Amino acid sequence: QGVKINDKHIEVIVRQMLRRVRIKEVGDTNFLADDQVERWRFEEENQRVMAEGGQPAVGEPMMLGITKASLSTESFISAASFQETTKVLTQAAIEGKIDYLRGLKENVIMGRLIPAGTGVGKYRSVKLKIEDPEEVMEEPEPVDENEAPEGTQAPVSEPS
Structure with missing residues (x-):
């Protein structure tokens, strides 16, 4: 169709399609053979x-298809927003699933702070320490709306 797609977009899609792993040998882990788990x-x-x-x-x-990859996420809220909403929500209710809201999409849907940037848990409780209180700027004095700043005219009120 003549639309150019940057490689980074393809990389993101392929990464999502390859994010699950099928367990072949369980070793000493808590997995079961043929489990499908997030990478x-x-x-x-x-x-x-x-x-x-x-x-x-x-x-x-x-390698999962785009639809299957989106529906196989651990977040049922994220999966329900993509396709098969009724089926996904019904299955989640039957299984008693809990969505821990770890991803961006489910947090946006729920109207919560996204887990990115300053929304990441370890940055939420950061306290800034002021080294020299003298360097802190003082708050400007409130301006009376009826007074004009120096060198300008006061607002003209229209006659009633």
Whole structure:
């Protein structure tokens, strides 16, 4: 159709399509054979097991279609916003799922602060320390709306 798409957009889409891993060998992890887990959870569990001196799991990346990748997210709110809303919400209710609102999309849907930039938990409680209180600017004095600043005319009120 003649539309140019930057490579970074393709990379983001492919990354989402490859974000799940199928467990081939469980090792000493808590996974089951043929489990389909998020890549970050797979890596986190393997790091935990290796730190304890255990055998890590072996997995292979799964290539999911765009629709399937969007629906297989851990957040049912995010999945419901994409397609098959009734089916996703019904399944979540039946399974008693809890959405921990960890991603950007589900936080936007719920009207909450997004977990990015200053919205990241570790930055929410940052307190600034003022080294020299003398350098702090004083608040400007309030301006009376009926007084004009020096060198200008006062506002003219229209006759009633």
